[in-house]
Amino acid sequence: MFHRVFQVLDRLFHFEVAHAHCDIPCGIYDPHQAQVAALTVIRMVDLMADLVKGAQKDNAEFHNSMSRYIAVKEEHAELCKREVRVIFGDFIKKEHVEKYPELPTLVHKIMQAGSKARQSASREAALDLLAQVNRFAEIFWEIKGIPTKRVKAPYKPEEEIVYPVL
Amino acid sequence: MRVQGSSLAPDFANGDYVVVSALPLLFRRLRPGRLIVFHQPGYGQMIKRVAQVEPCGKLFVLGSGEGSVDSRTFGPIERRQVEGVVVWGIHRRRN
Numbered sequence: 001m002f003h004r005v006f007q008v009l010d011r012l013f014h015f016e017v018a019h020a021h022c023d024i025p026c027g028i029y030d031p032h033q034a035q036v037a038a039l040t041v042i043r044m045v046d047l048m049a050d051l052v053k054g055a056q057k058d059n060a061e062f063h064n065s066m067s068r069y070i071a072v073k074e075e076h077a078e079l080c081k082r083e084v085r086v087i088f089g090d091f092i093k094k095e096h097v098e099k100y101p102e103l104p105t106l107v108h109k110i111m112q113a114g115s116k117a118r119q120s121a122s123r124e125a126a127l128d129l130l131a132q133v134n135r136f137a138e139i140f141w142e143i144k145g146i147p148t149k150r151v152k153a154p155y156k157p158e159e160e161i162v163y164p165v166l
Numbered sequence: 167m168r169v170q171g172s173s174l175a176p177d178f179a180n181g182d183y184v185v186v187s188a189l190p191l192l193f194r195r196l197r198p199g200r201l202i203v204f205h206q207p208g209y210g211q212m213i214k215r216v217a218q219v220e221p222c223g224k225l226f227v228l229g230s231g232e233g234s235v236d237s238r239t240f241g242p243i244e245r246r247q248v249e250g251v252v253v254w255g256i257h258r259r260r261n
Binding site for chain 2: 002003006007010015016017018019020021089090093094095
């Protein structure tokens with residue numbers, strides 16, 4: 001009953017709001033998007049390499065495809081960085097860093113690897129990004145108390161990816 | 167005040183109300199466990215529970231959930247940031 005009374009008073013007088021902040025959606029974090037983004041970067045590098053090896057060059061089709069691959073590579077390398085930043089900034093707490101002291105360096109490496117993947121068309125750079133993100137995912141799931149497994153992604157580029165064993 | 171957000175669940179849910187008073191601040195020292203409303207730059211008025219009073223007088227505040235944005239995110243808060251203590255919680259009827 002009191003709640004109903006307060007609701008009516010709130011409508012009339014517009015009470016101040018006390019924020020019980022949590023991230024929205026509350027507590028939903030998953031490094032999977034970062035991993036898929038890293039896989040996409042590798043896939044785009046592969047497609048770019050295939051295109052260069054192909055017969056058609058210096059025509060509109062070639063440039064159109066190449067531009068699209070580069071655009072997707074750019075976008076997903078940045079998405080990968082953003083996802084890791086959000087988890088590191090919002091989910092990872094001081095006690096996690098104390099338990100996993102490699103975390104700040106690892107995240108910094110991911111930021112750099114993501115930038116390198118954007119700057120170059122190197123498969124090694126893209127693989128490095130995935131390797132760092134996979135390690136990040138392993139730590140993330142360890143923090144959550146969930147075991148992980150490494151499996152080959154069931155789609156191209158078929159590189160190894162860390163999955164939670166749920 | 168109306169509680170917005172779920173970081174104090176299950177004690178307080180989104181849409182619950184709290185009556186906040188600054189009077190207890192004048193007569194009593196803040197102790198761990200007290201629910202307080204404070205102003206945090208960049209976040210506005212926040213409601214959290216005092217988890218620890220540090221020797222320097224700063225307050226380490228926490229929500230209940232893992233996703234809570236609290237002192238684990240922005241560090242301990244200054245005593246002067248505290249605007250009041252929750253003296254009455256009005257909960258929505260829960261089924």
